[in-house]
Amino acid sequence: xxxxxxxxxxxxxxxxxxxxxxxxxxxxxxxxxxxxxxxxxxxxxxxxxxxxxxxxxxxxxxxxxxxxxxxxxxxxxxxxxxxxxxxxxxxxxxxxxxxxxxxxxxxxxxxxxxxxxxxxxxxxxxxxxxxxxxxxxxxxxxxxxxxxxxxxxxxxxxxxxxxxxxxxxxxxxxxxxxxxxxxxxxxxxxxxxxxxxxxxxxxxxxxxxxxxxxx
DNA sequence: ATCCCGAGGG
DNA sequence: CCCTCTGGAT
Numbered sequence: 200x201x202x203x204x205x206x207x208x209x210x211x212x213x214x215x216x217x218x219x220x221x222x223x224x225x226x227x228x229x230x231x232x233x234x235x236x237x238x239x240x241x242x243x244x245x246x247x248x249x250x251x252x253x254x255x256x257x258x259x260x261x262x263x264x265x266x267x268x269x270x271x272x273x274x275x276x277x278x279x280x281x282x283x284x285x286x287x288x289x290x291x292x293x294x295x296x297x298x299x300x301x302x303x304x305x306x307x308x309x310x311x312x313x314x315x316x317x318x319x320x321x322x323x324x325x326x327x328x329x330x331x332x333x334x335x336x337x338x339x340x341x342x343x344x345x346x347x348x349x350x351x352x353x354x355x356x357x358x359x360x361x362x363x364x365x366x367x368x369x370x371x372x373x374x375x376x377x378x379x380x381x382x383x384x385x386x387x388x389x390x391x392x393x394x395x396x397x398x399x400x401x402x403x404x405x406x407x408x409x410x411x412x413x414x
Numbered sequence: 415a416t417c418c419c420g421a422g423g424g
Numbered sequence: 425c426c427c428t429c430t431g432g433a434t
Contacts, residue, residue, distance in 0.1 A: 221430085222430090223430075235430070235431095236431090236432095238429085238430055238431085239418095239429090239430080239431035239432065240418085240419080240420095240428085240429060240430095240431060240432095241419090241420080241421085241429055241430090241431095242421075242422075242428085242429045242430090243429085243430065244421090244422085244429095245420080245421060245422080245429080246430095248421095276420080277420060277421070278419085278420065278421085279418080279419040279420035279421070279429085280417095280418045280419050280420080280431090280432090281418090281419070281420075282418075282419085283417090283418055283419090283432085283433080284418090284419095287432080287433090314432090314433085315431090315432065315433085316432085317431060317432050317433085318431090318432095319430075319431060319432085320430090320431075320432085323430070335430070336430095337429095337430035337431080338428085338429070338430070338431085339429090339430065340430080355431095375430090379430060382430090383429095383430090387428090388427080388428060388429090389423090389424075389427070389428075390424090415434100416433105416434085417432105417433090417434080418431105418432095418433095420429105421428105421429090422427105422428090422429090423426100423427085423428085423429105424425100424426085424427085424428105
């Protein structure tokens with residue numbers, strides 16, 4: 200993808216989705232942090248199903264802590280990787296209470312020091328919750344960035360660096376969601392739907408996937 | 415590089 | 425059955 204393609208590329212994604220938002224359900228910064236932590240290698244539909252009940256019972260670090268390991272596991276068992284996620288979220292809640300006054304820190308190092316919170320989760324919180332200049336590279340963004348040639352890279356850090364270089368600042372917030380939604384519904388991992396892709400004309404991916412045979 | 419791990423889709 | 429899902433820790 201050429202540099203002059205960036206603007207029309209994002210303008211086209213914007214037209215398809217004028218007001219993109221996370222499909223994870225949350226109503227506070229802490230809920231966002233918890234939901235993203237739980238979403239590792241899981242679908243957000245599955246995470247939402249669990250957090251709708253969980254957040255009704257407990258949506259503060261103190262309340263989560265009161266559930267304990269087994270109580271929390273019972274709420275998130277359907278998500279997958281549930282033992283480690285419960286353990287990490289509890290320890291994260293303990294640190295939030297004891298070190299950060301019960302609030303989510305607006306600071307990359309402090310976020311990444313939380314168990315279960317890596318670079319990607321920290322970037323989501325910084326970008327979505329705090330409006331900082333950050334770009335979280337998840338499985339969708341990694342795939343779309345490489346396929347299209349928007350920001351190719353061998354690992355997520357390299358893709359993130361190129362996105363930060365190439366994505367216009369005005370698009371930095373929404374681009375995160377545009378790329379995820381595009382990856383989730385059109386530029387899917389298995390058989391990308393190139394025949395219904397609005398940005399195929401600027402995409403490096405070859406061969407374009409043909410439409411399924413009609414009979 | 416490997417493990418964690420259940421749900422949903424093809 | 426196989427693959428994938430807004431990864432992180434060891």
